[in-house]
Amino acid sequence: MLVDIVPVGDVPANIKRQASDGLRSVYDCEVNVHEPQSIPNGAYDSNRNQYGAEEFIKLASRVGDGEKNIAVTTKDLFYRRRNYVFGLAYLDGNGSVVSTYRLQTSSDGGFSNKDAGEIFGDRVRKEIVHEIGHTLGLEHCDNNRCVMNFSPTVREVDVKEQSLCGSCQRQVL
Numbered sequence: 001m002l003v004d005i006v007p008v009g010d011v012p013a014n015i016k017r018q019a020s021d022g023l024r025s026v027y028d029c030e031v032n033v034h035e036p037q038s039i040p041n042g043a044y045d046s047n048r049n050q051y052g053a054e055e056f057i058k059l060a061s062r063v064g065d066g067e068k069n070i071a072v073t074t075k076d077l078f079y080r081r082r083n084y085v086f087g088l089a090y091l092d093g094n095g096s097v098v099s100t101y102r103l104q105t106s107s108d109g110g111f112s113n114k115d116a117g118e119i120f121g122d123r124v125r126k127e128i129v130h131e132i133g134h135t136l137g138l139e140h141c142d143n144n145r146c147v148m149n150f151s152p153t154v155r156e157v158d159v160k161e162q163s164l165c166g167s168c169q170r171q172v173l
């Protein structure tokens with residue numbers, strides 16, 4: 001399987017590297033980093049001062065060269081009535097998106113001894129692995145250590161591991 005990471009807007013090199021490393025460590029896949037794309041027209045909502053996640057998914061599906069394609073952006077994303085999303089993917093779809101915007105907020109409250117840079121990197125990897133999991137057909141997992149656990153805030157992101165639990169693994173590998 002080839003996964004194409006599609007940077008949208010200015011995406012720092014360390015984010016692209018975390019995304020690639022996270023995917024390679026969990027899935028049996030090759031990873032390509034696509035050339036940067038500009039923000040899709042119509043994605044920006046001036047009332048919310050946020051960007052619609054679905055526009056990024058469409059862009060990733062359209063330009064991506066992989067069987068699975070994931071847009072990565074530093075912009076703040078929303079989806080329907082949710083105030084924000086860390087990412088979005090359609091079950092079994094070929095496009096998905098992750099935003100790093102809200103992953104930078106706050107430390108992990110002393111949960112680990114890691115510094116802010118490491119914590120941020122871990123969160124990026126987890127959210128990328130999570131969204132690609134959805135495109136492979138995985139739904140949310142009740143195991144709060146599993147990367148497929150639903151994590152609406154960074155608190156839950158910090159608790160979960162970067163990998164799939166045994167049950168999720170058996171469904172995709």
Ligand SMILES: [Zn+2]
Nearest residue numbers: 130134140150
């Ligand atoms: Zn999810």
Ligand SMILES: [Zn+2]
Nearest residue numbers: 141146165168
């Ligand atoms: Zn699981």
